[in-house]
Amino acid sequence: MKGQLSYIIKPLSLVMTIVLLLILYNSIQSFGNRERQAQQGLDLVADATNILLVLANSEDCLAYRSTVTEGLYANIVDITKLNYFAAKYANYEPECARSLDFGWRVTVIEFKRSSGATVEGSKWSFGASQFSRDAAFRNSLDFSIPIAVRYSDKLTRTGTLQVHLVDGELEKISGMLDWYCEMFKTNRLSKGSFQIMTSYPLSYNAAQGQLCSMSKENSCRKMSCAMDFEKIKSAGQYNLKLSYVDGVMVVNS
Amino acid sequence: MLLLKETNGNENKNKKGSVVISETLLEAVGVIISFIIIVLVIQLVFQQQTAVTYESAYESVARDVSTAIDRASAAAGSIFIEQPLPKGFQLNLTIDYKIVLIEYGGHAVRKSTVGMTYTSPKSYTNPSILCIIKTANDRRVYVANGVCKCDLRDATCDPVCSVQSKCDPVCKSSVVDDVCNPYCVKVGDGICDPDCYRNVSDSVYDTDCVDPSNNPDSVCDPDSNNIKDGMCDKDCYTTYSNGNTGVCDPDCPPSDQVTEVDGVKYKQADGICYTGCINETATKPNKITLPKDGVCDLDCKDSANICDPDCPDSEACQNKCTKENEKADMYSCCEGLIACPSDNICKKLSDPMSCCGNGICEGRPGTTNGWGPGNKTRWETFYTCSQDCKNDPGTKIGCQSGGSFTKSVCYMNVFDAQGNFIGFTPVWRDNIFQLCNDEIQKFLDRRNWDIKELIKTWTDRVPESWAWDIARYQDACNRMQSASLTVSTNENYTNNAPRCCGIQGAACEDASYLSECNGVGFCIDHSTAVLSILRTLGVPAKNVYSVFDLTQNSAHAWLLLKCDPNEPENRKPVECEGNWGNWLSIDATNHYVVPLNSIQYTTICLMWNDQGLYAQNDGKIDATRGYAYDTNIPKTSSADPSLCMYNELCKQPFGIDCVVP
Numbered sequence A: 001m002k003g004q005l006s007y008i009i010k011p012l013s014l015v016m017t018i019v020l021l022l023i024l025y026n027s028i029q030s031f032g033n034r035e036r037q038a039q040q041g042l043d044l045v046a047d048a049t050n051i052l053l054v055l056a057n058s059e060d061c062l063a064y065r066s067t068v069t070e071g072l073y074a075n076i077v078d079i080t081k082l083n084y085f086a087a088k089y090a091n092y093e094p095e096c097a098r099s100l101d102f103g104w105r106v107t108v109i110e111f112k113r114s115s116g117a118t119v120e121g122s123k124w125s126f127g128a129s130q131f132s133r134d135a136a137f138r139n140s141l142d143f144s145i146p147i148a149v150r151y152s153d154k155l156t157r158t159g160t161l162q163v164h165l166v167d168g169e170l171e172k173i174s175g176m177l178d179w180y181c182e183m184f185k186t187n188r189l190s191k192g193s194f195q196i197m198t199s200y201p202l203s204y205n206a207a208q209g210q211l212c213s214m215s216k217e218n219s220c221r222k223m224s225c226a227m228d229f230e231k232i233k234s235a236g237q238y239n240l241k242l243s244y245v246d247g248v249m250v251v252n253s
Numbered sequence B: 001m002l003l004l005k006e007t008n009g010n011e012n013k014n015k016k017g018s019v020v021i022s023e024t025l026l027e028a029v030g031v032i033i034s035f036i037i038i039v040l041v042i043q044l045v046f047q048q049q050t051a052v053t054y055e056s057a058y059e060s061v062a063r064d065v066s067t068a069i070d071r072a073s074a075a076a077g078s079i080f081i082e083q084p085l086p087k088g089f090q091l092n093l094t095i096d097y098k099i100v101l102i103e104y105g106g107h108a109v110r111k112s113t114v115g116m117t118y119t120s121p122k123s124y125t126n127p128s129i130l131c132i133i134k135t136a137n138d139r140r141v142y143v144a145n146g147v148c149k150c151d152l153r154d155a156t157c158d159p160v161c162s163v164q165s166k167c168d169p170v171c172k173s174s175v176v177d178d179v180c181n182p183y184c185v186k187v188g189d190g191i192c193d194p195d196c197y198r199n200v201s202d203s204v205y206d207t208d209c210v211d212p213s214n215n216p217d218s219v220c221d222p223d224s225n226n227i228k229d230g231m232c233d234k235d236c237y238t239t240y241s242n243g244n245t246g247v248c249d250p251d252c253p254p255s256d257q258v259t260e261v262d263g264v265k266y267k268q269a270d271g272i273c274y275t276g277c278i279n280e281t282a283t284k285p286n287k288i289t290l291p292k293d294g295v296c297d298l299d300c301k302d303s304a305n306i307c308d309p310d311c312p313d314s315e316a317c318q319n320k321c322t323k324e325n326e327k328a329d330m331y332s333c334c335e336g337l338i339a340c341p342s343d344n345i346c347k348k349l350s351d352p353m354s355c356c357g358n359g360i361c362e363g364r365p366g367t368t369n370g371w372g373p374g375n376k377t378r379w380e381t382f383y384t385c386s387q388d389c390k391n392d393p394g395t396k397i398g399c400q401s402g403g404s405f406t407k408s409v410c411y412m413n414v415f416d417a418q419g420n421f422i423g424f425t426p427v428w429r430d431n432i433f434q435l436c437n438d439e440i441q442k443f444l445d446r447r448n449w450d451i452k453e454l455i456k457t458w459t460d461r462v463p464e465s466w467a468w469d470i471a472r473y474q475d476a477c478n479r480m481q482s483a484s485l486t487v488s489t490n491e492n493y494t495n496n497a498p499r500c501c502g503i504q505g506a507a508c509e510d511a512s513y514l515s516e517c518n519g520v521g522f523c524i525d526h527s528t529a530v531l532s533i534l535r536t537l538g539v540p541a542k543n544v545y546s547v548f549d550l551t552q553n554s555a556h557a558w559l560l561l562k563c564d565p566n567e568p569e570n571r572k573p574v575e576c577e578g579n580w581g582n583w584l585s586i587d588a589t590n591h592y593v594v595p596l597n598s599i600q601y602t603t604i605c606l607m608w609n610d611q612g613l614y615a616q617n618d619g620k621i622d623a624t625r626g627y628a629y630d631t632n633i634p635k636t637s638s639a640d641p642s643l644c645m646y647n648e649l650c651k652q653p654f655g656i657d658c659v660v661p
Helices: A002-057 A079-088 A169-185 B009-073 B234-239 B438-445 B451-459 B483-491 B523-537 B614-618 B646-654
Strands: A063-065 A072-078 A103-114 A117-127 A137-150 A156-168 A191-198 A202-205 A210-214 A218-222 A227-229 A236-245 A248-252 B079-084 B092-096 B099-104 B107-112 B122-125 B129-135 B140-145 B258-261 B264-267 B295-297 B337-339 B346-348 B408-415 B421-429 B544-550 B555-562 B583-587 B592-595 B603-609
Touching: A002 A072, A002 A103, A002 A137, A002 A156, A002 B009, A072 A079, A079 A117, A079 A137, A103 A137, A103 A169, A117 A156, A156 A169, A169 A191, A169 A210, A169 A218, A169 A236, A169 A248, A202 A227, B009 B079, B009 B092, B009 B099, B009 B107, B009 B129, B009 B140, B122 B140, B408 B523, B408 B544, B408 B603, B421 B646, B438 B483, B438 B523, B451 B523, B451 B583, B451 B592, B483 B523, B523 B544, B523 B555, B523 B583, B603 B614, B603 B646
Parallel strands: A072 A137, A227 A248, B264 B295
Antiparallel strands: A063 A072, A103 A117, A103 A156, A137 A156, A191 A236, A202 A210, A210 A218, A236 A248, B079 B129, B092 B099, B092 B122, B099 B107, B129 B140, B258 B264, B337 B346, B408 B421, B544 B555, B544 B603, B555 B583, B583 B592
């Protein structure tokens, strides 16, 4: 009887040990994933802050430069640049504050006094108009800083600069493609490759110059380079091979 | 399983021994396998954890570096930041276009930067500290290995010296090193720093970089604007030409292309009319005027929109225009004339109906052959120009003269001895409502005596809609104006600004002074003018009132119009569909017409029109007491009737106490 019992207990204890080890492994993996997500969240916050600061304070973006002192003033944006950005970058991010990891859209709201009360005045908006959706979407964040909108020597109004920042597959893929585009245009590279993970098919709309992720509703992003993009027909991991021929970026998977 | 099968006795003995050995063997094998599995799993866990820890540690380093670069590029002025890196890391750090790349032990992590560096890629092996420098003049961000220092005696060009307003002699070289130190540039020293001579502004122009033997050199430095250096930069000359204004090179056009004929200097035609330098005061949106430099540019001479004052017969300088009754196809109409929108023939500007009679009905903007914005007094309808607009809409049935009460009220701010605002007091003024006035009839004629057309005016954008004179807040109650003045001034208002300042020097926030603003009015002027228009149109007195809404610190007037299904078609607003029997709110100041129950208001103090207070023309109350407003109109929860000062409000014009429900 004792011998028969040991026949059952011994394999069982072996199985239990393996199960416990697998649970331990799994929980360590899940801690790792959570840590990774926390780091990505941190990246998102850091980028949101940087985007707002660069937009408000960089002369290449919206910062007002005094023609008298030739100096910039912290967080004072130029109404001329604001109007120009809202018109030119209605559907994509300006290079001066483009992040290759995330996509963003910015809204500037000014405040004015009306009948003794402070009310919202004009609004401007620019940046990406579409973002990754559904399974391709990972995280997003809304952040704002106070700014002043300078109209003239006599008129400056207060306002806010709000950014909607999105972490998604389409943003990462288009960021890498745009980086290669810059390398090709400046003759720094002639070919390259990188790995992508996509949850939806990808195609390139040559007429609009947009890379589109075909989820239930298409999400598209404007690309810096004209592309000859081999369509990706299903979700999965792909190794994209890139080259530059006669001003066109050729992308094969 | 083999052990259960028995045969003879000897065999049985042998098998018994086998059983013992097999069990022990099995146990031993089981322990070994367990041990191996445990070791493998633990090893896997440790390996993965080590890889993850490594990766996240290097990612943190990359994030710190990219954040420091972004903070530097976001600085409004010049700045340098020291960014220490953790010790003991074996890594190769690369800073490239919008990227920080860290390579370690066959792996790599990457972080994107947001700001631009405008510098060449840099790579460092095992750096312990980085110096990140932003120089405001050229907007470049440099990343150097080591502590931030400006050492004038070492062999390295330190960009920190630019921030500290010093010239590091090593930076003063003809070698491209990304660093343009403005304190090292000395004009005429024979040394050209190529980092300071480029197509981007860095507030530095090194004339030593100008080389006559290398012209053009693909660089038109924006910082060379208005600097005379004795040589016309052909890059600027070709870039800023034929209407493209920007960098002015006073040495252009090239002197070797200039010849003199009959005492006039000409630049020979080469297809380039240089427009980098312009006379800013004389240049208009549709015509560029060049400065008088003594040289007539033959490429500019025959241009229709570039005037070169040195050319004796420049077309564009002659201010050619089209005369009266001629078509303005080539040149715009001469001063005092305006082109009719249908046939483009120039007619007198002073006569609003000068285009009437050309056989084409030229109405409001957006209609076929309609006028452009700001020409309200020229709109042709059957009632303003029956020769051209032949269809009689049948909406004008004469005008309604209305009641004799012409007063309008205004709530004046009251201040205490220290000048603090303490409340309102009502003030009534005579001769405000005006029914059947000429100006009001003309206003209605231009809109076919149709309430739908009227509402288009109050909900449109200026100049088609009514403007708001911010200067009216100065001594407003003593300056209440007649309805006809408000109507006629707004009809003649041509500016795009919805808010303007009618008194020069008045405190008008952001609104600019415009002489045509004086008379456009503000809320109470708009309210009484709209009421005069609607009553002239024929809206019954019981259906239209001017109202005042007061809150603790603001007062606003607008108009209430009842949606009466028994009214004729030309007095039925589209906004009444689905809202019959209820009140519409018409706000000509804020340009909206919506059901009253869809807007936020606080305390409607009174409803009045050319018949007097609300109750008096309702006919239900005796002649000595009257309701101030329709009791069916709901009040908001924060309504405070004491603000309305009812006793003073009703005593002044009526000599009665208002009934306040």
